[in-house]
Amino acid sequence: MHAPPQLIAIVPAAGVGARAAPRQADTNHAATSRSVTPKQYRLLAGQPMLRRAVHALLQDARITRVVVAVTEGDPWAPEALQGMDRVDILPCGGATRADTVRNTLAALDLPDDAWALVHDAARPGLSAAILADLIDTCLNQAGGNPGETTGGLVAMRVADTIKSQDPDRAQPPRVAATVPRDHLWQAQTPQMFPAGLLRAALDTAVRQGTVVTDEASAMEALGYAPCLVPGSLKNFKLTWPEDFDLMERWIDDHA
Numbered sequence: 001m002h003a004p005p006q007l008i009a010i011v012p013a014a015g016v017g018a019r020a021a022p023r024q025a026d027t028n029h030a031a032t033s034r035s036v037t038p039k040q041y042r043l044l045a046g047q048p049m050l051r052r053a054v055h056a057l058l059q060d061a062r063i064t065r066v067v068v069a070v071t072e073g074d075p076w077a078p079e080a081l082q083g084m085d086r087v088d089i090l091p092c093g094g095a096t097r098a099d100t101v102r103n104t105l106a107a108l109d110l111p112d113d114a115w116a117l118v119h120d121a122a123r124p125g126l127s128a129a130i131l132a133d134l135i136d137t138c139l140n141q142a143g144g145n146p147g148e149t150t151g152g153l154v155a156m157r158v159a160d161t162i163k164s165q166d167p168d169r170a171q172p173p174r175v176a177a178t179v180p181r182d183h184l185w186q187a188q189t190p191q192m193f194p195a196g197l198l199r200a201a202l203d204t205a206v207r208q209g210t211v212v213t214d215e216a217s218a219m220e221a222l223g224y225a226p227c228l229v230p231g232s233l234k235n236f237k238l239t240w241p242e243d244f245d246l247m248e249r250w251i252d253d254h255a
């Protein structure tokens, strides 16, 4: 009987949330001064966003450990994650999200037959069903042998008409063209890949000077075609100030 594969979740949580202009920061968050709370520590219906994202991952028992990657000297994570089992905090934050993930994979030095599942701290609305669907899809590929699989990511089919902007006409922005949307998907997270392959892919991207904004694009650059697993609007990434109220309404409505 095969032992279940080691499946480690990595939560990049070393950003500052610059695009989410500081709202009235949560005064009861003891370790934080009002103006510099990174968005992953802002409260959503009373709980830090990071805690909600980690809680979503812990709903699947196949995830053996959740590693939260923070900036060196981050004072907020221990309080935000207090009392959560199977959770470790590593000071592996890098200059970019990809650097944070790459640093964490290097620090963990996982066996090649382990799986790495990467999920944004800024996506607290992940459902257990979508998480399970991604894990099932990846483990069922080629019998779950990491040596024979391409991994996968949660994504949403594009439902709107897509326009590209004319780069030479910034103010006001002008349309350059309408982009055919039939086969377009908007990447979300989690994204799940064999740990050794993902580490090699991210290292290759750095060596080649390729900027990658998600794990799948680094794997694609090596010629892999990750599986697309349908996500949800609720699994959106909190990026802009108005996103917080939207997510809080969702949480309140489903409490």
Ligand SMILES: Nc1ccn([C@@H]2O[C@H](COP(=O)(O)OP(=O)(O)OP(=O)(O)O)[C@@H](O)[C@H]2O)c(=O)n1
Residues within 6 Å of the ligand: 011, 012, 013, 014, 015, 016, 017, 018, 019, 020, 039, 040, 069, 093, 094, 095, 096, 097, 098, 100, 120, 121, 122, 123, 237, 238, 239
């Ligand atoms: N150097 C970085 C940058 C981002 N992230 C993490 O990657 C996730 C998605 O990134 P994003 O939404 O862009 O967060 P920020 O980079 O914090 O936001 P901004 O770009 O507005 O500063 C977040 O959980 C963020 O904490 C990270 O771990 N390390």
Ligand SMILES: C[C@](O)(CO)[C@H](O)COP(=O)(O)O
Residues within 6 Å of the ligand: 097, 120, 186, 187, 188, 189, 213, 214, 215, 237
């Ligand atoms: C990984 C990601 O969430 C997939 O859509 C996205 O690329 C992160 O981008 P960010 O600018 O680092 O938030």
